[in-house]
Amino acid sequence: MREITYRQALNEALAEELERDPDVFLMGEEVAEYNGAYKVSQGLLERFGPRRIIDTPISENGFAGLGVGAAMVGLRPIIEFMTFSFSLVAFDQVVNNAPNMFTMSGGQFNIPITFRGPNGPAHQLGATHSHATEPLYANSPGLKICTPATPRDAKGLLKTAVRDNNPVLVLEAELLYSSKGMVEPPDEELLIPLGRAEVKREGSDVSIICYAQTVRLALATAAKLEEEDISAEIVDLRSIKPLDEKAIFDSVAKTHRVVIVEQDRPFCGVGAEVCYRIQKNVFDELDAPILRVSQEDVPMPYNERLEKAVLPNADKLIAAVKKVCYA
Amino acid sequence: MQSVEQRDEVEMLSLMLLIRRFEERASQQYQAQKIGGFCHLYIGQEAVVAGAIAAVRDDDYVITAYRDHAHALARGTSADACMAELFGKEAGCSRGLGGSMHFFNRQNHMYGGHAIVGAHVPLAVGLAFAIKYRGEDRVTLCFFGDGAINQGSFHEALNLAALFKLPIVFICENNLFAMGTSVKRSTSLKQIVDRAEGYDIPGEIVDGMNFREVRDKIAEIVHSIRKEPHPAFVEIRTYRYRGHSMSDPASYRTKQELEKYRLDDPITRLRAQLTREGKLTNEQFDQIDKHAKETVLASVKFAEKSPELPLDKLYDYTYANGAKP
Incomplete structure (x- = not known):
């Protein structure tokens, strides 16, 4: 075990899953050239290139929907919301398209997508940027939702989310990004199952x-x-x-x-x-x-x-x- | 893989007739209350989907909005599976869980059937993204109505497709009305195709009552996309003879207008072209039509006797099992 930050833990999870599975890609605002608004994707563009680490315009509905479409044909998108407060602009894609597809198609199309980003109140961001979205999404059958509180949970849950065959929301927390905790060494596979307190x-x-x-x-x-x-x-x-x-x-x-x-x-x-x-x-x-x-x-x-x-x-x-x- | 040139026009006429007879029968069954929910018919627009499908390969991706029965049929979904879906039966193309607006056929690359106006256009861009990501030479055909072009998701999707140079044809089936609101009352443009220009996407206007024009124009575009991926936009001018849905008497338009379009019927037109060229006799046409009617009638019988999804399977289609190893 060694001590790393929550941010680093997420970064390791992303890098490991991108390395492991060529169908995985990361898309969102500022994830590539800017290295992430909160630096969670630091260094990933350099390592994996622009085909797999993709900057988007400010179009949450558009790129969330793009992710769902790509997942329909078997890619495993990781869609970053700069904050889940912005996911409300993509609410229709996250709530109507991602989780309903499996049912509506009679089980033909599962959507293996991960939506991730900071969620919940941070510090003096005002009403529009402080949403804790978990109860909104928890009301939608078909979605899975996890809320890691430690670096170890952040890494283990995000990796599990990427591999899951359903849409999973990984609700991170801005105030936790710099917090530290003990995590298994990088050569040790860390997967934490969803649904386990x-x-x-x-x-x-x-x-x-x-x-x-x-x-x-x-x-x-x-x-x-x-x-x-x-x-x-x-x-x-x-x-x-x-x-x-x-x-x-x-x-x-x-x-x-x-x-x-x-x-x-x-x-x-x-x-x-x-x-x-x-x-x-x-x-x-x-x-x-x-x-x-x-x-x-x-x-x-x-x-x-x-x-x-x-x-x-x-x-x-x-x-x-x-x-x-x-x- | 069937190449475009080989697609037989008589076969495509048969498809158009199958679509029409299917929709007529669906209308009747809806009125008999065998079909629930909303039901949007494609009658009048057959040449659009038939022309587009005739221009692509079987492994290209197709996705559309809620007026989707025709697209599923055109993608080789059986009339039985389509009718059973309308009846809410397990043998339906979405196991009776989707209904009229949510037809899917994974095997034949029919990606729905989407009922929120404009919300599937980003999905289509995602399909095209996957094509390019994997370095394939497929193309995505994304159908939508004239009502979709004023939705935010549509604009975001076009911008992304252009920015990422994705292999996709945006096909606007302009039937002049978004439900009861005419294009004139909904859209601040002289013509819909001008939307594409704002995203630096090449656009064309096509006569949607002319099968050959639709096919040839889309074939040309698809050919160009396969050489070098890029988005394209076609405004296909068409007309639906029926209301927006079964509950709409379409009192917002005149009988004269409807009659004008019926005289230009896409099936009659293709039939006349083929007959003139000696490729189709009246007997053959009657035979094809008879076959279409029989197929559709059989599909009603099939749907009627098909079982519904058992109640104990209610929770089986909410989450997919497992994880990618």
């Missing part, structure tokens, strides 16, 4: 269910809670769809108390689905109502203080944990 920290008093940017928050908060003798178990979903129900239920059976901390909004958010499934399947395991910490239900304000107030934070999470623990 990971307990990032063992605990016994409360389950904090989190994903993407909230994993870091949950881990930091767990350390603070430890000082108050509350032992928190951190369950990182890693994939939103498929959802690892077993890992969630196992943790609930262990702690009997649940707080879900999510980066999206409360209304029809990811936490609402997780919450529903827990009460439906393991209701008797619960010793307290489930609480959710999410964004506030407002368009993201630019003002820094207001933005902080909208986002989940340690204070909100600690308050929720104490409430479910009756502490």
Whole structure:
């Protein structure tokens, strides 16, 4: 194992899959000559050439659709959205064409495509650039969605996504690109299956269910809670769809108390689905109502203080944990 | 592989008749409530798809919008599979999961059947991208209506195709109406073909009621593309005799206008050309038409007795299994 950044991990995943499979290509805005808006594709043009690392005009609907078409005849496109906030311009391609094709064609055309890029609020980007799109896409059958929170998960999940025979969204996070973590050496194949959560920290008093940017928050908060003798178990979903129900239920059976901390909004958010499934399947395991910490239900304000107030934070999470623990 | 020159004109006339008789029967079955959802008929436009298909190889890619029965038939999908699809049956060309607007035939390179106006034009560009990526000499034929040309996806797709020099023919089937809105009321252009110029794509206007003109013009374009990949655009002027869909009485146009086009019917025209040249007798024509009617009638019987997809297979077509090793 060695320590690398989340950005480097994604870069390695891309390079390894491009190297392994000639049907894989990377397309998006600024991915080639600019080396990526967030430098995730750094050096790939030089290594793989313009046939496989392809800059596009600002036409998200156009190049997302191009990717879906190319996937119909067996290529395996990796389509980068500079941010998933821009994927909304291509919503029709991502939601109507990519996941519906397999059904509509009676199973004749599967779409092995990866859509990837940063997702979720970053820092003072305002309402249009701060979308956490996972609940929008999770409502579309046919899509798979993963949300890596660590460099290791970023590499392993992206590689799995590229090989999957279905459209997969790899929702990265701008705020995580420079974060570091331990990852297997490059000569060791790292594939992390979709639909498998990971307990990032063992605990016994409360389950904090989190994903993407909230994993870091949950881990930091767990350390603070430890000082108050509350032992928190951190369950990182890693994939939103498929959802690892077993890992969630196992943790609930262990702690009997649940707080879900999510980066999206409360209304029809990811936490609402997780919450529903827990009460439906393991209701008797619960010793307290489930609480959710999410964004506030407002368009993201630019003002820094207001933005902080909208986002989940340690204070909100600690308050929720104490409430479910009756502490 | 069948070369373009060898495609027999009588055979293509048979195809046009099959399309017409299929659509007439579909209309009847729709009214009998055997077919659900939306149903858009191709009657009047037969020479467009027949001419285009006659100009390409069987391994070229074809993709179209929701008025797609004819394209599937032209690509060798059986009338049985097409009718069964309309009936929602498992033997349908999309297992009854797609319906009228979503006909697919992977084996014969028919890539749909797409119902969101303009949304398949980027897909077509993706098909053409794959051709160039793999260094093949195939061509993509992308059909769409005059309504599609004002959709953003169409513009993005044309720009990408031109930028990447992709082997694709954009075929605008201009039947003068986007549903009930005439081209005049929807499009700020003197003629549709001028759209192409904005993307530095060569464009042509073709008489869509004339099979030979469609075939020859597209053959010429395809020949040029095979030599050196590039996009091209054709505005094919045609007319649909029926409304936009089965529920549209088409009251936005006059009877005189319709009659004018019916007098210029593409099937009658090709028939007359072939008869004049001694390539087709009246008896032969009647025989072909009889065969088309019988084929279509048989397809209704086939569709009626075909089973539906069992309910326990409901979840089998949402995700493809496995991963590429």
